[in-house]
Amino acid sequence: MSMMVKSTFTRASVAFCLAAISMLPASADDVVFENKRMTLRIGENACAKSLVVKATGEECLQSGAAVPLFASAQIRPFNNQTKLIHPSKRMTYRANRLRRDGDKLVVGFELAPYEAIVKVDCRDDYMVFTLEDFISDTVQERQYRRLVMDVPPVAGFRIMQLPVAERRNFGDWVNAAWDDKAAVAVMSVDPFSEVDHEDCAGGRVLTADLQRGMKLRGGSAAIVAGAGREAFLDAVDRLEADYALPRGVAARRSPIINASICWSDTLYPGNVDQHIELAKRGGFRLMLIYYTKFTDDYGWATIGDYRPNKKLYPRGYDDIRDMLGKIRAAGIKPGLHLLQTHIGLRSRYVTPVADPRLNHTRTFTLSAPLPCGTNECEIAVEENPVDSPRHPKCRVLQFGGELLHYADYTTEPPYRFTGCTRGHCATRPQEHPRGQVGGVLDVSEFAAFSCYINQQTSLQDEVAEKIARLYDCGFEFCYMDGSEGVNPPCGVNVSYAQWRVARKFATPPIFTEGAAKSHFGWHLQAGANAFDVFPPEMFKAKIVEYPQASAPLMRRNFTRLDFGWWDVTLPGTKPINRDYVSETGVQPDMWEWGTSRAAAWDCPAAIHLNPGHFFKHPRADDLLEVMRRWEDVRARNWLTAEQKEALKSPTQEHHLLVNGKGEYELVPVREIRGVAGGCVSAFLFSRNGRRVVMMWHNTGKGRISFPSGFTFTLRKEPDGEPLAAENGAFDISGRVYIDTDASDDVVGAVLSEASLAASL
Numbered sequence: 001m002s003m004m005v006k007s008t009f010t011r012a013s014v015a016f017c018l019a020a021i022s023m024l025p026a027s028a029d030d031v032v033f034e035n036k037r038m039t040l041r042i043g044e045n046a047c048a049k050s051l052v053v054k055a056t057g058e059e060c061l062q063s064g065a066a067v068p069l070f071a072s073a074q075i076r077p078f079n080n081q082t083k084l085i086h087p088s089k090r091m092t093y094r095a096n097r098l099r100r101d102g103d104k105l106v107v108g109f110e111l112a113p114y115e116a117i118v119k120v121d122c123r124d125d126y127m128v129f130t131l132e133d134f135i136s137d138t139v140q141e142r143q144y145r146r147l148v149m150d151v152p153p154v155a156g157f158r159i160m161q162l163p164v165a166e167r168r169n170f171g172d173w174v175n176a177a178w179d180d181k182a183a184v185a186v187m188s189v190d191p192f193s194e195v196d197h198e199d200c201a202g203g204r205v206l207t208a209d210l211q212r213g214m215k216l217r218g219g220s221a222a223i224v225a226g227a228g229r230e231a232f233l234d235a236v237d238r239l240e241a242d243y244a245l246p247r248g249v250a251a252r253r254s255p256i257i258n259a260s261i262c263w264s265d266t267l268y269p270g271n272v273d274q275h276i277e278l279a280k281r282g283g284f285r286l287m288l289i290y291y292t293k294f295t296d297d298y299g300w301a302t303i304g305d306y307r308p309n310k311k312l313y314p315r316g317y318d319d320i321r322d323m324l325g326k327i328r329a330a331g332i333k334p335g336l337h338l339l340q341t342h343i344g345l346r347s348r349y350v351t352p353v354a355d356p357r358l359n360h361t362r363t364f365t366l367s368a369p370l371p372c373g374t375n376e377c378e379i380a381v382e383e384n385p386v387d388s389p390r391h392p393k394c395r396v397l398q399f400g401g402e403l404l405h406y407a408d409y410t411t412e413p414p415y416r417f418t419g420c421t422r423g424h425c426a427t428r429p430q431e432h433p434r435g436q437v438g439g440v441l442d443v444s445e446f447a448a449f450s451c452y453i454n455q456q457t458s459l460q461d462e463v464a465e466k467i468a469r470l471y472d473c474g475f476e477f478c479y480m481d482g483s484e485g486v487n488p489p490c491g492v493n494v495s496y497a498q499w500r501v502a503r504k505f506a507t508p509p510i511f512t513e514g515a516a517k518s519h520f521g522w523h524l525q526a527g528a529n530a531f532d533v534f535p536p537e538m539f540k541a542k543i544v545e546y547p548q549a550s551a552p553l554m555r556r557n558f559t560r561l562d563f564g565w566w567d568v569t570l571p572g573t574k575p576i577n578r579d580y581v582s583e584t585g586v587q588p589d590m591w592e593w594g595t596s597r598a599a600a601w602d603c604p605a606a607i608h609l610n611p612g613h614f615f616k617h618p619r620a621d622d623l624l625e626v627m628r629r630w631e632d633v634r635a636r637n638w639l640t641a642e643q644k645e646a647l648k649s650p651t652q653e654h655h656l657l658v659n660g661k662g663e664y665e666l667v668p669v670r671e672i673r674g675v676a677g678g679c680v681s682a683f684l685f686s687r688n689g690r691r692v693v694m695m696w697h698n699t700g701k702g703r704i705s706f707p708s709g710f711t712f713t714l715r716k717e718p719d720g721e722p723l724a725a726e727n728g729a730f731d732i733s734g735r736v737y738i739d740t741d742a743s744d745d746v747v748g749a750v751l752s753e754a755s756l757a758a759s760l
Contacts, residue, residue: 026050031100036124037235038184038225046070046095046107048162051184055227058182062202065163069129070095070107072116073156078147082111090155104132114152118159123242125235128189130220131157131210159193160186160208160221163200171557172197174522175206176224176232178556183232184225188520189243191496193221194489195519214492233558240523246502251511251526252558256285256333258634260595260604260627261564263337265290266612268312269323274611276330282624283631287327288335288479288606294320294470297347300449303339304347306466317473324474333510335477338467340460340501341485342450345443349459350451351426353401357459359452359487360398360439362388367414370399370432379417385409388417388440393448396424399438403427444485452485455493460500468504477509478502479530484516495521513562528554530562530606535575536582539566539590543597544650551601563598564606566591568614568623571699584698587681588622588735589653589671595630596654599639600647618700622735629656629664638664655683655694660719669694672748676704676756680732684747687739691747692718696735702756703729710750712740 030049031042038060041050046068051060072093077083093109095116100106105118114136121128134152168179175195176185186206188195192215197204208221222239226232237249251257262284267275279287294313297303313319327334349355368380379397388409389395397404397417407419422429432438442452453459471478480501486493495518502509502524513527531550534542547563554561569575571585591607598605607627614620633639633656639647643666647654655669669683675695679702682695695704705728706712714723714730718737723730730736740747 031098031105033120033122033127035122035127037126037227037231038223040127040223042069042098042105044097044099046098051162051164051223051225053182053184053225053227055231056181058227060164060177060182060184060225062163062165062200065202067161067163067205068095069161070098070109070116070118071158071161072109072112072114072152072154073158074112074153075155078149078153079113106135112152116157123238125226125238126222126224128220128222128239128243129159131159131217133217154216155212157210157216157219158207159210159219160206160223162186162206162223163203164206165203169556170197170204172553173517173519173557173559175519176557177204177206178229178232180228182225183228184223185232185236187222187224187236187239187522189220189222189239189245190215191499191520192492193219193520194491195221196491211489211492214489229558246499246508246524248523248526251509252560254510254526257511257526258560258599258602258604259285260598260631260634261286261288261335261562261606262609263288263290263565263606264608264610265292266610267293269319271611272323272326275609276327276332278609278611278614278624279332280330281628282607282609283628283635285332285631285635286335286477286604287332288337288477290337291339291470297344299344300339300342300444300447301344301346303342303344303450304349304463306338306463306470308470317469320470320473328474328476333476334474335479335509336467336471336475337479337481338501339450339482339485340463340467340480341452341497342444342482343453343459343463344450345425345448350403352428354398354403354425354427355459356401357454357457358398359442359454361442361487362440363437364397364439366399366432366434366436366438369434372429372431375422377420377422379404379406379420381415381417384411384415385417386411389443391448394443394445396441396443396451397438398441399432399436400430401427402430402432403441442485442487444482446482452487453497455486455497460497461504464501464504467501468506472506475509476507477527478512480512480514480525483514490516491518492520494518495524498524522557522559526559528557528559528561530564533565533567533576533608535578536569536584536586536590539586540593543594547603548597548601548648548650551598551603555601560601560603562606563594563603566594566605566607568608568610568617570613570617584681585617586623587698588619588626588696589681589683591623591626592630592655593653595627596647596656599630599634600644604634618733619696619698622696625735626656629658633664639666653683655685657694657718660717665718672751675751676754679756680704680754682751684744687718690739691742691744692737692739693747693751694735694737695732697732697756701731701733704732704754704756705729706750707753710740710742710746712738712742714738 029044033040039052043049047066074091076088077086093112095107096110097108098105107116114134117132119130119132164177167177170177194209197206210216210219224235226235233249262279296307308316324334343349364381364383367382395406403424405421405424406417409417444450480498494516511526514525531547567576569582569585653669657665667685669685672682675682684693715737
């Protein structure tokens with residue numbers, strides 16, 4: 001992105017500031033801002049001296065850390081005398097003085113011959129700092145005489161730099177240090193400030209940077225503080241309301257936020273009843289539907305228009321509204337799964353004339369004209385193509401409305417792209433004059449079916465309006481897939497692209513999830529992210545490795561994550577994106593492992609549930625019953641704190657059973673492997689002084705027999721009626737329980753000798 005300026009505020013500059021240690025005593029010349037939650041004291045040297053949470057008296061800043069609140073950056077020294085002293089490189093000018101003028105701070109800097117005007121909006125719950133403008137002293141301004149330029153030549157401005165003390169929790173996304181006594185954060189109030197933090201001894205420096213070309217003048221950042229988690233969230237909620245931000249706090253406090261999601265890419269009016277029945281049997285309150293089930297965009301290659309599919313919805317949006325109304329009438333909230341940053345390489349935005357608002361990762365200028373009519377050619381350019389893409393599917397150039405594919409390039413003058421073919425992706429070949437500027441198309445890394453939008457242009461808003469017309473048919477939440485597909489700076493553009501879509505919706509979503517997140521998106525993505533599909537053979541290990549490891553990190557950000565996506569791999573088929581066959585496919589214990597770990601962290605899962613495929617699984621009923629029970633547990637808030645802690649174990653499995661009174665019992669279980677040659681899943685636990693084994697046939701139907709002399713009772717439920725044997729064998733086509741007085745060792749030995757007597 002040619003207009004973007006790399007952040008000029010480095011760890012080294014912060015470390016330099018932190019090295020200046022003093023007791024920072026209060027002074028009559030200090031500037032003090034105070035509201036009902038906090039008192040902020042700033043020295044005349046522009047360093048924050050103290051930030052106290054009033055309800056608890058907690059000091060939030062690092063003791064003795066002399067860190068200026070503000071800094072200004074230039075890409076090099078400009079005024080003549082300064083540039084003779086310092087080398088030509090990015091320079092950071094730290095604030096070294098300030099004075100108060102009503103609700104404004106007048107800030108001066110080392111070396112820089114100008115001052116900044118920072119307005120402070122001090123409300124009851126927060127303080128927002130906004131860069132209003134720069135001023136120059138008339139004498140100092142002479143340093144810019146005869147320089148034809150905008151004064152001052154500021155490339156970036158650090159609107160906040162706050163050295164906070166270490167606390168038990170730090171949320172790296174929301175940018176807050178917090179515990180039960182105090183919480184303090186530096187947060188954005190629009191998508192354009194890059195909010196971050198830098199680790200240092202004793203705590204962290206919370207920062208917010210503004211960049212020229214994004215929003216320099218008028219850019220803001222907020223200090224939010226409170227006496228612990230809930231008080232802090234109350235303050236953020238007020239900030240969101242006052243500044244018309246997405247209501248991230250309200251979404252996080254929604255009773256539906258921990259509900260799991262059934263996902264479909266096969267739903268349409270003709271089978272909506274099947275999907276509703278499937279969702280209700282699994283206890284799902286949320287249904288996420290892929291955009292392709294509503295639009296003419298049948299995949300990533302054609303994405304972009306979001307027009308209703310006239311074959312499925314002859315009345316267009318009215319038919320979509322009717323179908324979504326049917327889902328909502330069943331007590332299920334529908335959500336839209338979209339890819340807002342993608343443009344299909346076979347869409348009308350690419351063919352026959354490529355849109356000029358597609359993003360380029362590199363920019364090139366033609367050094368010779370490129371006439372029309374040559375199918376294979378070389379393209380002469382002024383700039384060195386070194387490090388341009390080498391992957392065959394990503395070697396795509398755009399000049400004007402034409403895409404061209406190159407085979408190679410030179411990295412010594414004269415610079416050339418070689419082996420080029422015209423009219424790539426069915427674009428129309430054109431004449432291209434010398435001096436025309438084009439570049440390398442930003443092709444999506446996901447199978448190269450699509451490319452990305454230049455977020456500096458109007459194209460994202462244009463696509464957002466189309467998405468919003470579809471969303472407003474009755475959707476209530478959304479999953480913003482492909483959110484990572486933006487041009488730098490990603491700390492701005494990931495959430496900026498999401499916000500450009502969501503702000504077009506007539507009614508704000510209950511929550512959103514996304515495939516990527518950046519700071520401002522905290523206000524929008526109350527659901528954070530969903531993890532990708534894990535194949536059955538490594539499902540439990542990957543749940544521990546990824547979502548379970550991420551859950552405490554997200555909790556520090558006051559956010560839940562999505563333990564999905566989970567796929568329904570049928571026994572004897574290949575899992576998604578794998579080349580091997582899974583013998584057992586997904587089994588009920590896998591989903592119980594995943595959803596119980598998610599519930600321990602007050603999180604949901606998202607599962608691919610398409611009726612035609614799902615009901616081919618021999619254990620479909622058991623899989624749905626696992627989800628129904630755990631969704632009921634979530635809705636009722638049934639789990640105790642002690643149970644949640646037990647469920648966080650990376651090794652101990654649990655089973656949620658229903659006893660004879662219709663009540664839930666949570667029991668730890670141990671898997672017994674190799675039963676009936678591995679065709680049967682079996683899990684042992686103790687209950688009421690007896691050994692109980694839960695088991696089922698993995699891949700179909702059958703009967704099991706045990707060695708003689710083994711005394712036991714077999715039931716459909718732990719307290720159910722005993723089941724009778726037929727020729728000494730018992731039907732285990734579904735989940736069954738056996739209980740016995742035998743010891744663990746005896747049970748294990750008997751099960752190792754069990755055999756499948758017959759198939760049904």
